[in-house]
Amino acid sequence: MSEILLPASARYYYIVDKNYSYNSNYDIIWSFQYSVSGFNQGISQLGYTTFLTTLSSTTLNISAGQYLCTKQSEATNSITVLSGTTVSTANPFNLVTVAFDTTGLFALSSTTRPGLTSVQPNALIVRGFNSQLLHVLPLSSTSFTIAPTATQTIRCIYSNGAQTLEIAYRDSSTTTYTTLATVSLPYRFINSGNVDSVSCGISYCSPISSSSLSSCKMLVNNMHIEGVRGNTLVEVLTSAPLA
Numbered sequence: 011m012s013e014i015l016l017p018a019s020a021r022y023y024y025i026v027d028k029n030y031s032y033n034s035n036y037d038i039i040w041s042f043q044y045s046v047s048g049f050n051q052g053i054s055q056l057g058y059t060t061f062l063t064t065l066s067s068t069t070l071n072i073s074a075g076q077y078l079c080t081k082q083s084e085a086t087n088s089i090t091v092l093s094g095t096t097v098s099t100a101n102p103f104n105l106v107t108v109a110f111d112t113t114g115l116f117a118l119s120s121t122t123r124p125g126l127t128s129v130q131p132n133a134l135i136v137r138g139f140n141s142q143l144l145h146v147l148p149l150s151s152t153s154f155t156i157a158p159t160a161t162q163t164i165r166c167i168y169s170n171g172a173q174t175l176e177i178a179y180r181d182s183s184t185t186t187y188t189t190l191a192t193v194s195l196p197y198r199f200i201n202s203g204n205v206d207s208v209s210c211g212i213s214y215c216s217p218i219s220s221s222s223l224s225s226c227k228m229l230v231n232n233m234h235i236e237g238v239r240g241n242t243l244v245e246v247l248t249s250a251p252l253a
């Protein structure tokens with residue numbers, strides 16, 4: 011799918027918190043609260059993502075519509091990736107992207123990235139550093155609402171060492187999170203310099219692929235990020251061989 015149909019009133023954005031960056035050698039936990047207005051089930055479209063990125067600039071030629079303001083790669087940054095026993099270099103747009111899409115088009119195969127051949131509406135979708143499709147969860151099997159009118163919180167826990175990503179949520183009536191998915195990542199990033207270069211962000215698009223539908227609004231607040239900032243002291247310990 012390559013054609014993107016959006017009206018002049020479409021809303022879309024890609025926002026990265028560049029105030030702080032985090033060290034990928036340690037777990038990164040981030041969350042945000044949000045609510046949606048103007049959504050009508052069956053006739054409205056919206057999708058949003060939350061992601062980790064090493065991009066140093068937020069001034070980007072983003073791809074709206076079914077790409078939800080993400081791209082497959084960005085030549086301005088470079089990372090080292092270990093996948094199995096293979097070490098390679100890549101230029102990703104995002105290190106990992108978590109999407110919530112009422113149309114399911116974010117998971118669809120296109121000329122620029124692999125994916126499904128048929129659409130799964132109202133889905134949680136995870137794509138990796140080179141846009142590989144890692145996970146698709148039909149949200150009809152859960153109590154999660156993509157477009158809540160009341161405040162809802164999404165939390166993600168990324169572990170580079172364990173190669174896992176956990177996605178959970180809670181509504182405003184509880185402090186307990188419900189896990190939506192725990193995704194195994196078939197790669198990890200090699201941060202031999204032990205530097206903090208990873209930032210968190212959010213993107214949004216409404217409608218996704220329609221020139222006739224009006225847009226919905228999403229209000230985001232209280233984005234919170236936990237991780238290690240700054241280079242950490244690494245000491246290599248050696249000892250004589252045991253007898």
